Amino acid sequence: MDPVLDVVGVGNAIVDVIASVDDSFIGDHDLVKGAMTLVSAERSAEMYDAMPPGVAASGGSAANTMAGVASFGGRAAFIGKVRDDQLGEVFIHDIRATGVSFDVPPAPDGPATARCLVQVTPDAERTMNTYLGTAALLEPPDVDTDLVASAGITYCEGYLWDVQVAKDAIRVAMAAAASAGRTVALALSDSFCVQRHRDEWLDLIEDRVDVIFANEAEVCALHPADDFDTALRRTAAMARTVAVTRGAGGSVAVRGSESATVPAAEIPAVVDATGAGDLYAAGFLWGLARGASLIRCAALGNLAAAEVISHVGARPKTPLSQLAASAGLAWR
Amino acid sequence: MDPVLDVVGVGNAIVDVIASVDDSFIGDHDLVKGAMTLVSAERSAEMYDAMPPGVAASGGSAANTMAGVASFGGRAAFIGKVRDDQLGEVFIHDIRATGVSFDVPPAPDGPATARCLVQVTPDAERTMNTYLGTAALLEPPDVDTDLVASAGITYCEGYLWDVQVAKDAIRVAMAAAASAGRTVALALSDSFCVQRHRDEWLDLIEDRVDVIFANEAEVCALHPADDFDTALRRTAAMARTVAVTRGAGGSVAVRGSESATVPAAEIPAVVDATGAGDLYAAGFLWGLARGASLIRCAALGNLAAAEVISHVGARPKTPLSQLAASAGLAWR
Numbered sequence: 001m002d003p004v005l006d007v008v009g010v011g012n013a014i015v016d017v018i019a020s021v022d023d024s025f026i027g028d029h030d031l032v033k034g035a036m037t038l039v040s041a042e043r044s045a046e047m048y049d050a051m052p053p054g055v056a057a058s059g060g061s062a063a064n065t066m067a068g069v070a071s072f073g074g075r076a077a078f079i080g081k082v083r084d085d086q087l088g089e090v091f092i093h094d095i096r097a098t099g100v101s102f103d104v105p106p107a108p109d110g111p112a113t114a115r116c117l118v119q120v121t122p123d124a125e126r127t128m129n130t131y132l133g134t135a136a137l138l139e140p141p142d143v144d145t146d147l148v149a150s151a152g153i154t155y156c157e158g159y160l161w162d163v164q165v166a167k168d169a170i171r172v173a174m175a176a177a178a179s180a181g182r183t184v185a186l187a188l189s190d191s192f193c194v195q196r197h198r199d200e201w202l203d204l205i206e207d208r209v210d211v212i213f214a215n216e217a218e219v220c221a222l223h224p225a226d227d228f229d230t231a232l233r234r235t236a237a238m239a240r241t242v243a244v245t246r247g248a249g250g251s252v253a254v255r256g257s258e259s260a261t262v263p264a265a266e267i268p269a270v271v272d273a274t275g276a277g278d279l280y281a282a283g284f285l286w287g288l289a290r291g292a293s294l295i296r297c298a299a300l301g302n303l304a305a306a307e308v309i310s311h312v313g314a315r316p317k318t319p320l321s322q323l324a325a326s327a328g329l330a331w332r
Numbered sequence: 333m334d335p336v337l338d339v340v341g342v343g344n345a346i347v348d349v350i351a352s353v354d355d356s357f358i359g360d361h362d363l364v365k366g367a368m369t370l371v372s373a374e375r376s377a378e379m380y381d382a383m384p385p386g387v388a389a390s391g392g393s394a395a396n397t398m399a400g401v402a403s404f405g406g407r408a409a410f411i412g413k414v415r416d417d418q419l420g421e422v423f424i425h426d427i428r429a430t431g432v433s434f435d436v437p438p439a440p441d442g443p444a445t446a447r448c449l450v451q452v453t454p455d456a457e458r459t460m461n462t463y464l465g466t467a468a469l470l471e472p473p474d475v476d477t478d479l480v481a482s483a484g485i486t487y488c489e490g491y492l493w494d495v496q497v498a499k500d501a502i503r504v505a506m507a508a509a510a511s512a513g514r515t516v517a518l519a520l521s522d523s524f525c526v527q528r529h530r531d532e533w534l535d536l537i538e539d540r541v542d543v544i545f546a547n548e549a550e551v552c553a554l555h556p557a558d559d560f561d562t563a564l565r566r567t568a569a570m571a572r573t574v575a576v577t578r579g580a581g582g583s584v585a586v587r588g589s590e591s592a593t594v595p596a597a598e599i600p601a602v603v604d605a606t607g608a609g610d611l612y613a614a615g616f617l618w619g620l621a622r623g624a625s626l627i628r629c630a631a632l633g634n635l636a637a638a639e640v641i642s643h644v645g646a647r648p649k650t651p652l653s654q655l656a657a658s659a660g661l662a663w664r
Contacts, residue, residue, distance in 0.1 A: 048425055057387045097385045098384075
């Protein structure tokens with residue numbers, strides 16, 4: 001049966017609180033610049049107290065990616081968990097308002113909706129500290145396997161692997177996709193996350209994953225090697241397709257003997273790197289779902305990443321379908 | 333006794349949810365473009381459902397003004413009411429993080445923290461629909477009269493007048509300021525708000541108000557006349573000082589026989605008019621609190637308004653003390 005949806009994303013349902021800080025803030029609060037660190041509710045509250053005023057906007061890696069797919073005109077759904085609190089309401093509103101289906105019922109009790117404190121430094125790098133709250137309680141019954149089977153691609157966020165029940169939920173989703181003959185994609189999410197789960201992920205990738213999304217550090221964490229090219233070659237040997245972002249170096253995608261290197265799109269200024277990888281994945285997945293060539297998938301990824309880093313916030317502000325048309329990358 | 337604080341603001345404690353919309357959204361949802369309309373919890377929820385994704389940022393007219401005074405380097409406090417919910421937490425965090433004292437305890441029960449849905453149209457005009465929630469339950473015991481007496485200026489937001497208990501709270505604050513020999517300022521807030529309360533306000537202004545903040549429409553609503561100059565003259569006859577914003581026409585301030593007309597600061601593009609009047613008041617109050625001349629107060633007001641309309645959101649992003657120094661308007 002032809003897929004009804006282009007992509008279903010499985011990930012943490014998070015509301016970002018974004019503020020601009022000086023580099024000294026990162027040092028003063030012992031943060032790991034550029035990384036995503038999980039924090040307790042208490043640590044999150046302490047850090048929030050220390051932060052300057054911010055803006056709250058829906059986030060979550062795979063959720064941002066689904067918002068991007070929808071912005072290209074794709075049919076996307078998201079699976080993740082919020083509580084029935086005000087930030088949960090914001091998350092649900094925003095994901096649906098972008099055109100993404102989201103039907104996991106909010107938890108009536110338990111921890112609060114996940115909150116990610118995003119510190120943007122003057123170099124446009126983002127440093128993230130996440131209190132997972134209810135997002136970490138995504139469990140197998142939350143995964144609608146019929147929904148998953150109806151999507152051409154199931155895209156899972158590596159960040160979810162930090163919690164046992166969510167890990168089980170990913171396995172359920174991947175199994176449902178595989179048995180329906182669909183494509184399974186995994187985002188490695190963060191190099192520290194790769195280090196935490198390397199052995200399990202190597203097995204998971206061998207067994208279940210068709211497409212890997214990563215940046216250079218994540219590829220090198222998965223297959224430690226003296227150079228990136230070796231790490232990439234080893235990673236590419238494990239999955240049908242590997243798509244890697246290289247920051248200002250653009251991106252490289254490998255599928256068997258085929259490879260596609262696309263330079264980064266030129267933009268006036270990088271304002272906030274948050275969401276760059278998520279939106280690269282959105283463009284790539286959108287192309288993949290609609291049968292585009294490898295190089296076109298990569299170009300669509302770069303296009304979406306360029307849009308999202310040109311403003312504050314991790315979801316597109318200009319419709320990506322419009323940008324794709326202007327760039328001659330429109331796809332059916 | 334010399335004042336300990338420059339200004340204390342009394343107003344609605346609100347979190348804004350800001351989204352960009354087309355003009356058709358305003359028509360389709362029967363909104364009054366450019367105005368602030370009070371809505372029920374149900375209507376607010378319906379409108380939110382229809383809105384595109386937005387960002388949440390602390391707002392509230394007098395609260396924005398106090399954030400502006402603090403950004404100039406002034407000592408400011410705010411009196412308003414939130415609930416102990418997530419948006420209340422966001423409000424408290426942001427106002428304190430700007431350096432404004434805020435010590436009204438959050439309500440442990442009752443309606444939610446106020447939410448203002450702000451629709452920004454392509455012409456940069458903002459249309460606001462506010463669910464007041466707990467903000468409207470500000471009552472006399474919430475007003476710390478010692479705090480009020482310790483501030484050189486007490487600045488009250490006209491919007492608060494829409495609710496009986498909050499009205500009483502304003503009267504208590506104004507009385508405390510007056511009996512300590514301090515200056516009382518009132519923002520007329522919105523021309524529809526003026527129409528709703530005109531008779532009461534004319535009495536209030538005669539009895540209690542030293543400084544009036546308004547825009548042209550509000551002045552004309554207070555003293556209907558064929559032309560703005562006549563309305564302004566009549567308004568100026570009622571209070572020691574009247575400070576009026578005129579959009580692209582800059583501002584005009586009148587104090588007795590003295591008047592100061594300042595053209596609008598030139599900025600590359602008006603992005604979002606939200607907060608223009610609030611920040612004009614911030615600059616003016618900051619000058620007034622520190623004994624600046626009328627024209628300098630007005631210039632400081634224009635400077636702050638220009639900053640806030642050059643980006644999305646109703647509070648300054650660049651420290652106003654820094655802008656004042658660059659503009660040669662630094663004040664002690």
